Amino acid sequence: xxxxxEGLETVIxxxxxxPLLALLLFLVNLGxxxxxxxxxxxxxxxxxxxxxxxxxxxxxxxxNKRRRR
Numbered sequence: 772x773x774x775x776x777e778g779l780e781t782v783i784x785x786x787x788x789x790p791l792l793a794l795l796l797f798l799v800n801l802g803x804x805x806x807x808x809x810x811x812x813x814x815x816x817x818x819x820x821x822x823x824x825x826x827x828x829x830x831x832x833x834x835n836k837r838r839r840r
Contacts, residue, residue: 777834781827788826793819 776784797815800806806814 773833777830777837781831784827784830785823789819789823792822792826795819796822 779787793815795815796818797811800811800814800818801808804811
């Protein structure tokens with residue numbers, strides 16, 4: 772699964788990861804954190820974008836590390 776994920780283009784990784792992370796974080800902010808709906812939407816989009824960026828950076832670094840070996 773890791774090699775499949777690393778084999779995807781960065782744009783496809785973003786297209787897959789961002790909606791899932793944004794939805795997950797929206798639900799976390801709405802449910803356990805008890806935030807209002809509009810604030811949960813904003814936090815979900817904002818935090819989803821940050822985590823997607825971190826995920827893509829980590830994937831690029833790991834991909835490059837494996838190629839150097």
